Amino acid sequence: MIHHSRRGIVAAFAVATASALVLAGCSGEAQPEETEDGPVTLTITANAITGGKNAAEADWIADWVIPQFEAAMEEEGRDVTVEFEPQGVDDENYKTKIALDLQSGEGADIIGMDGIWVGEFAEAGYIKPLSEVAGDAVDDWEGWEQIPEAVQAAVSFDDERYGVPQGADGRVLYYNKTLFEQAGLPADWQPESWDDVLDAARDLKQVEGVTPIQLNAGTAMGEATTMQGLLPLIVGTGEQVYEDGEWLGDSDGLRDALDLYKTIYIDEGLGDAVLQQEAAGRDTSFQLFAQNQIGILLEGDYFWRSVINPAEGVGTAPMADRDTVVGYAKIPAMEPGSGIEGQDFVSMSGGTGRVLNPNSEHPELAWELLAFMNSAEAYEERNATTISITPRTDVNDAILSEDPMLTFVSEEVLPVTAYRPPLAAYPQVSTALQQATLDVVSGSSVDDAMSAYVDAVTDIVGEDAVAGN
Amino acid sequence: MTSSTVTPPAGRVTAPRRRRADDVAGLGKARAGLFVAPALIIIGIFLLFPAVWTVWLGMTDYRLTGLQAASPEFVGLENYTEALTDPAFWNSLWLTLIFVVASGIVGQTLIGFGLAWSVRNITGWVKALIEGLVLAAWVIPASVASFLWLALLDRRTGTVNALLGTEGAAWLIDHPMEAIILFNIWVGTAFSMQLFSSALSAVPPSQIESAKMVGASGWQQLRDVIVPNIKGHILTNTLLITLWTFNTFTPYLVTAGGPNGKTEILSVYIYETAIPGGQLGLGAAISLIMLLINLVIALGYVRVAQGRRKR
Numbered sequence: 001m002i003h004h005s006r007r008g009i010v011a012a013f014a015v016a017t018a019s020a021l022v023l024a025g026c027s028g029e030a031q032p033e034e035t036e037d038g039p040v041t042l043t044i045t046a047n048a049i050t051g052g053k054n055a056a057e058a059d060w061i062a063d064w065v066i067p068q069f070e071a072a073m074e075e076e077g078r079d080v081t082v083e084f085e086p087q088g089v090d091d092e093n094y095k096t097k098i099a100l101d102l103q104s105g106e107g108a109d110i111i112g113m114d115g116i117w118v119g120e121f122a123e124a125g126y127i128k129p130l131s132e133v134a135g136d137a138v139d140d141w142e143g144w145e146q147i148p149e150a151v152q153a154a155v156s157f158d159d160e161r162y163g164v165p166q167g168a169d170g171r172v173l174y175y176n177k178t179l180f181e182q183a184g185l186p187a188d189w190q191p192e193s194w195d196d197v198l199d200a201a202r203d204l205k206q207v208e209g210v211t212p213i214q215l216n217a218g219t220a221m222g223e224a225t226t227m228q229g230l231l232p233l234i235v236g237t238g239e240q241v242y243e244d245g246e247w248l249g250d251s252d253g254l255r256d257a258l259d260l261y262k263t264i265y266i267d268e269g270l271g272d273a274v275l276q277q278e279a280a281g282r283d284t285s286f287q288l289f290a291q292n293q294i295g296i297l298l299e300g301d302y303f304w305r306s307v308i309n310p311a312e313g314v315g316t317a318p319m320a321d322r323d324t325v326v327g328y329a330k331i332p333a334m335e336p337g338s339g340i341e342g343q344d345f346v347s348m349s350g351g352t353g354r355v356l357n358p359n360s361e362h363p364e365l366a367w368e369l370l371a372f373m374n375s376a377e378a379y380e381e382r383n384a385t386t387i388s389i390t391p392r393t394d395v396n397d398a399i400l401s402e403d404p405m406l407t408f409v410s411e412e413v414l415p416v417t418a419y420r421p422p423l424a425a426y427p428q429v430s431t432a433l434q435q436a437t438l439d440v441v442s443g444s445s446v447d448d449a450m451s452a453y454v455d456a457v458t459d460i461v462g463e464d465a466v467a468g469n
Numbered sequence: 470m471t472s473s474t475v476t477p478p479a480g481r482v483t484a485p486r487r488r489r490a491d492d493v494a495g496l497g498k499a500r501a502g503l504f505v506a507p508a509l510i511i512i513g514i515f516l517l518f519p520a521v522w523t524v525w526l527g528m529t530d531y532r533l534t535g536l537q538a539a540s541p542e543f544v545g546l547e548n549y550t551e552a553l554t555d556p557a558f559w560n561s562l563w564l565t566l567i568f569v570v571a572s573g574i575v576g577q578t579l580i581g582f583g584l585a586w587s588v589r590n591i592t593g594w595v596k597a598l599i600e601g602l603v604l605a606a607w608v609i610p611a612s613v614a615s616f617l618w619l620a621l622l623d624r625r626t627g628t629v630n631a632l633l634g635t636e637g638a639a640w641l642i643d644h645p646m647e648a649i650i651l652f653n654i655w656v657g658t659a660f661s662m663q664l665f666s667s668a669l670s671a672v673p674p675s676q677i678e679s680a681k682m683v684g685a686s687g688w689q690q691l692r693d694v695i696v697p698n699i700k701g702h703i704l705t706n707t708l709l710i711t712l713w714t715f716n717t718f719t720p721y722l723v724t725a726g727g728p729n730g731k732t733e734i735l736s737v738y739i740y741e742t743a744i745p746g747g748q749l750g751l752g753a754a755i756s757l758i759m760l761l762i763n764l765v766i767a768l769g770y771v772r773v774a775q776g777r778r779k780r
């Protein structure tokens with residue numbers, strides 16, 4: 001009998017161990033109960049990392065936000081620790097990471113994200129309106145009065161605020177004045193049409209060892225291809241990717257835009273088509289521009305602030321002589337007056353923001369931190385070394401005049417800019433558009449690229465929602 | 470091996486012996502079952518459940534984000550018809566076939582055998598050096614190895630371009646499949662080499678000596694003495710290499726499936742579809758197809774192995 005029961009115990013023990021393992025696997029880490037006054041840990045994540053991507057933001061969070069907020073909490077007698085989880089990867093990879101975090105009910109309490117992801121994340125239930133997560137304190141926040149509606153819209157969905165925007169941005173044509181001089185082009189350059197841009201590129205082609213123009217294309221660059229490539233062209237033809245309830249289909253505007261890609265990359269070899277297919281093509285284009293090897297590059301003000309910025313530890317491809325060598329011009333419509341609303345010049349704007357994680361264990365405290373990060377004081381500190389266009393009017397009025405480039409964006413570009421549709425289907429349509437540019441730069445005809453695009457977009461949104469079907 | 474070739478004597482005599490073999494510990498079925506239960510539960514949770522879950526996911530329109538992430542709908546076999554009618558899927562399968570045959574079966578097996586064969590009579594530091602170098606490629610972590618290859622093949626500052634004087638040649642764009650095939654051969658040859666080395670050392674020297682005495686050439690020795698002796702090893706090696714190469718994801722670190730899907734082998738294609746593309750349902754469906762192909766390869770191997778044993 002003893003013999004038997006011992007065996008029974010062993011077997012029961014084995015089963016119990018296995019089920020304990022299984023249960024531990026299912027429930028995740030056990031969280032100790034915390035009282036309101038006990039030690040609390042909050043986490044912030046963003047696609048920013050010291051010494052790499054968006055270094056200024058990472059440094060600001062680590063060196064100012066965290067110590068200041070912890071100190072302020074300590075004064076109130078609360079023991080709060082804030083941790084920063086930096087990331088320094090391509091935007092597409094970052095998006096995948098936070099989507100998986102949120103899907104599994106994990107993730108940081110405050111998450112930085114591109115405004116254009118808000119729709120699909122909200123529809124998936126991964127993020128919730130701010131006031132739903134953190135209560136009434138959200139609507140009472142003083143900051144909303146300082147943030148224009150259009151800027152708030154960048155991280156809103158269905159008229160609900162899902163996050164606090166981090167700022168506004170705009171796209172311009174950057175050009176290298178040294179190379180322009182060598183090509184006999186003016187240092188003060190403002191093209192009036194696509195043909196003007198092509199003419200300048202043809203002159204630049206005469207300069208040895210220089211790629212005249214790099215216009216983002218291909219899927220490897222992700223949203224950078226659409227935002228800093230195809231979309232500014234499309235609005236320059238007077239069309240929009242989403243208009244009157246329909247998505248862009250086979251249209252003259254898209255055809256003209258793809259034709260321009262073909263002219264630049266295939267017919268005249270004004271741009272480096274291979275670069276657009278490289279896995280790390282965008283970073284390479286930054287490096288080459290910084291090394292005076294690219295004449296014209298369409299980029300956002302991010303490029304000025306965080307890439308070629310000569311300040312120490314801020315730019316990923318710093319240019320010591322940025323302020324004298326790099327010029328910037330508004331993006332012309334295809335022809336004067338052919339842009340949306342009859343504009344001569346166009347641009348695209350997006351915006352990043354920070355959202356609260358609905359799975360946060362301390363949502364109210366997380367909101368306090370988020371509001372703190374968006375206080376006027378915080379933005380002044382954030383812009384002490386690198387100036388960017390903040391969402392807050394009060395701060396912008398005070399700081400922007402210090403940087404001519406951002407004043408230019410704020411005064412000349414933002415008034416003519418356009419926004420992407422805040423719809424959940426947009427990122428998929430964007431991928432289809434990127435693929436169309438990739439097809440063209442890797443040698444397909446515009447007709448083939450167009451029909452593949454129309455098939456793809458029809459698959460995504462349905463036949464009735466595509467214009468021209 | 471020997472016991473299975475001996476024909477067991479028929480009749481009663483063997484019956485009790487067999488029964489005892491069924492229950493050596495004398496536990497009885499129920500208690501034995503209890504002992505196996507923990508293992509079975511773990512296999513069930515971590516192997517069977519995900520497999521069944523994949524089957525279920527593959528029949529929904531589940532996505533990583535958007536409405537279908539919150540409430541996926543059952544779509545039946547739609548994902549499978551979509552995958553099987555998508556030229557991109559067949560292209561990916563074709564690339565995978567080329568990749569497996571060229572880098573796995575031909576590359577790793579032949580080069581591995583060739584290396585093992587050529588160093589078999591060498592001793593001392595030369596052998597240690599060659600084996601060490603080949604093994605180094607195998608033990609270097611995949612992320613590091615792929616970074617080395619990126620540095621090697623880089624278009625602007627790559628070592629290969631500097632050595633060959635082919636400045637500006639974009640190997641990873643112009644010859645992407647060749648690049649990942651070479652990469653995979655480089656990474657994986659050590660395994661075949663080690664396996665064949667030990668197999669070759671197990672070939673009875675007396676047989677080789679006899680062959681030499683009757684005047685067999687090197688090729689004849691290889692064909693008539695060596696290969697028949699190591700057939701089992703060749704089979705095992707080929708199966709493992711085929712499955713590993715079929716399932717490997719490391720080439721993604723070198724080319725990211727590009728340019729324009731030219732190196733999108735099946736594992737990369739599934740990743741691109743399911744994670745960055747967000748189509749988890751479709752990704753699950755293709756994963757199941759991949760799993761079935763794996764099973765077919767493994768079953769094919771088992772049949773060949775059994776056929777050999779019967780002979």
